[in-house]
Amino acid sequence: MREDAVVTPGDGTLTITNPFGAVTVRGLPPRVASLLRELPGTLAGKDDLVARLVAAGGTDQEIALLLVTLDRLNPILVHAVDPLLRFVPVARDAVLRPPALDQGETVRLSRFALVRRSGGELVLESPLSRHRVTLTGDAMPLLAALGRAVMVKEAPEALSRLVAAGLAYPGDAEEADPALRTWDFHDLLFHGRSRSGRHDEPFGGTFRFLRELPPEPARKPAPTGPAVHLYRPSLEDVTATDPPFTTVLESRRSVREPAAAPPTIRRLGELLYRAAGVRRVSGPASGVPYETSGRPYPGGGAMHELELYLVVGRCAGLDPGAYYYDPFAHRLIALPAGARDADAMLAQAGAAAGGLVRPDVLITITARFRRMAWKYSGMAYATTLKNVGVLYQTLYLVATAMGMAPCALGGGDADLAARAFGLDWATESSVGEFLIGEAPHGTAGP
Ligand SMILES: Cc1cc2nc3c(=O)[nH]c(=O)nc-3n(C[C@H](O)[C@H](O)[C@H](O)COP(=O)(O)O)c2cc1C
Incomplete structure (x- = not known):
């Protein structure tokens, strides 16, 4: 789950506050509630959590409740393809549903995807994606190969997730999309980032340098000259x-x-x-x-x-x-x-x-x-x-x-x-x- 999510227990409830809002879940059995309380900042996926619940003696009903709750929390769950990629949701309606890809099919990186340093990490982003992918050094060969085309069978899990996140496309699907064909790379990025809704960066009149820098004066110091x-x-x-x-x-x-x-x-x-x-x-x-x-x-x-x-x-x-x-x-x-x-x-x-x-x-x-x-x-x-x-x-x-x-x-x-x-x-x-x-x-x- 995103590390900035906060799980607060209430009277028979758990409220999970996150950058996109808050989710309140009622009537969770204690075993399921305690699993969820540990989630922020961890990479535990659905299968992981179910396995842990089963190991702790969880009933079928508890497993069902866990799965329903995880579905509601999907937009803040971090998905990992170890040891290469971490998919961090960055928008309210981020959902990662990996498609079934033909093993013989090829996948290419979207021409709108970019790699940059964010804080101390290297990230892969795109205005078409509601996820930001954190890259490890191990991901570099795959990333480099994705500039051309990679067969699905070479990295099925990573590729299907990149496709699900809108960061890569099978075959010529991107080129065939008439809505994308006419966009310049920088224009689409600018559109995505200069409006709210598709990213988790600060947005609006935040006065972000209020305490660090003086505001520029209304009057530009005039150049010297006649x-x-x-x-x-x-x-x-x-x-x-x-x-x-x-x-x-x-x-x-x-x-x-x-x-x-x-x-x-x-x-x-x-x-x-x-x-x-x-x-x-x-x-x-x-x-x-x-x-x-x-x-x-x-x-x-x-x-x-x-x-x-x-x-x-x-x-x-x-x-x-x-x-x-x-x-x-x-x-x-x-x-x-x-x-x-x-x-x-x-x-x-x-x-x-x-x-x-x-x-x-x-x-x-x-x-x-x-x-x-x-x-x-x-x-x-x-x-x-x-x-x-x-x-x-x-x-x-x-x-x-x-x-x-x-x-x-x-x-x-x-x-x-x-x-x-x-x-x-x-x-x-x-x-x-x-x-x-x-x-x-x-x-x-x-
Ligand atoms: C943002 C903007 C950019 C424009 N760029 C050019 C330009 O580079 N060359 C030009 O001849 N006219 C330019 N125009 C003028 C438009 O061609 C013109 O407004 C349009 O043809 C409509 O004609 P009108 O202004 O006579 O109503 C620009 C107008 C705007 C608002």
């Missing part, structure tokens, strides 16, 4: 002159061929302020032990870990080059990016938008990953990508209302961006790209 203060529109004026919301929403389009004339620095300032400028900062407060900020777009936990960088090809009143947007002071800070990197970023972004023109302004969205990971377990990066989506839409809507040419991009070179903006890739790097120009007459805008 600052360009931007135009800050009056929101009252904008409200009075903006087209109606539904007109903006219904006329929003991705515009990949902007007008011949580039945007001005004043219009760029207005766009950035309306879409991404900081409106307020608060905290830390009780229950929210970190600074938060308020901006026009929502953000998971009000953490607002996203930062904006601009690569300017053409903008009236602003030199071409790379800039950091400081959303607190509403200013740009010129970065010493090499012209070659800035050019490469514009060229790649232009190609991603169909290669029709060289972009006037590329907005690169980066994330300060530590800000989210300090608070969230399992869902920090997924939340960041969702935050990119809402910022995209906010940029789209403000640009449309202003008669500019917006276009989101789905991919970019995070290494190149980190180099161009002087960032450490693992600490802060790009998670989104967005093109801005002026809308050609009649193609965009309300």
